[in-house]
Amino acid sequence: MSLLLFIAGMVLLIVGSNWLVDGASSLARRFNISDLVIGLTIVAFGTSSPELIVNLFASFNGNTDIAIGNVVGSNIFNTLAILGLTAIVAPIAVKSTTVWKEIPFSILAVLVMAFMANDMLIDGKFKDIISRIDGFILLCFFSIFMAYTFALAKSSGPLKEVTTVEMSLLKAIIFIITGLAGLFFGGKFLVEGAVSIARFLGISEAVIGLTVVAAGTSMPELATSVVAAIKKKSDIAIGNVVGSNIFNIFFVLGISASIRPIPLATDNSSNFDMIFLIIMSMLLLIFVFLGKEKKINRLEGAIFFLAFVAYTLVLILDTDKSFPFR
Secondary structure: OHHHHHHHHHHHHHHHHHHHHHHHHHHHHHOOOOHHHHHHHHHHHHHOHHHHHHHHHHHHOOOHHHHHHHHHHHHHHHHHHHHHHHHHHOOEEOOHHHHHHHHHHHHHHHHHHHHHOOHHHHHOOOOOEEOHHHHHHHHHHHHHHHHHHHHHHHHHOOOOOOOOOOOOHHHHHHHHHHHHHHHHHHHHHHHHHHHHHHHHHOOOHHHHHHHHHHHHHOHHHHHHHHHHHHOOOOHHHHHHHHHHHHHHHHHHHHHHHHHOOEEOOOOOHHHHHHHHHHHHHHHHHHHHHHOOOOEEOHHHHHHHHHHHHHHHHHHHHOOOOOOOOO
16 A cells, blocks of 8 residues: 555656646746746746655655655766666767856755755754755755856757647646646655655665655656657756756755755765765766767766666665665
8 A cells, every 4th residue: 555655646746747837838828928937937847846745745744864865866866867878878968058057056056965964063063954044045046046047048048948738728727736736645645655665664764765756756857858868859868957956956955944944864874875976976077078079978878877776776785774874
């Protein structure tokens, strides 16, 4: 039953986010809102809504390991699994703006999160917590990123192709309401199912958050990136992944912490995951700079995917916390 609840939650989250985006985009088009604004707001926020809803439910239910694990795990899954699989299908071309600004900005996001999550180490406090003020600071960084994205889009055109489903006003409203309901119940079911599975298997909620929950909420990005690679538009994948990583930390974690502070595990296990994410983000930057044509080739994609498999095995097998920091 727990597994069925988890799967039902994942399906409702994905379908709900798609219906919300379709309904809201159609409604926005009826009011003559440009593709630029639709792409940068409705589509971008809609694809990050599964992570946000899961984090809100996890935070309010006191399952904070799932909340922080979902954000860090989603970013690891995005960088290693999605980019790895996409590059194996077709080498990923990277635009210069992504190299010089967006990838470094995603690395900055992880560093800021790591500093905020280590109150005991940095400030000598008795507890590590991402507080409400930390959440507001993350949202300030997010507003800076959105301002940069709008400026870039105005100067170079739409950053992503926006397809709008034509529908009547009533149908658009029904899609929006149904999509929101799907997100609500999907997030609720997924968190409840994940907690039950973790308890049944005797593993921590953090591991569930870093693996199956993170992978489940990242399915829209995976589908978009692999389809783009098959259509020989693999350059879309890097934008989706880097943008999603920045959204997850600055927006999803920022909103979650602003509503309810997120305490971290007392064993510092989250530091291992954040350090691993920083190293992999740096490796992404190195791979792009190493190639003459600024591409992530199939070999580098395979290295990313194997790193993801190795990381997942460490999480599952390290039950006695013998691995450093875990």
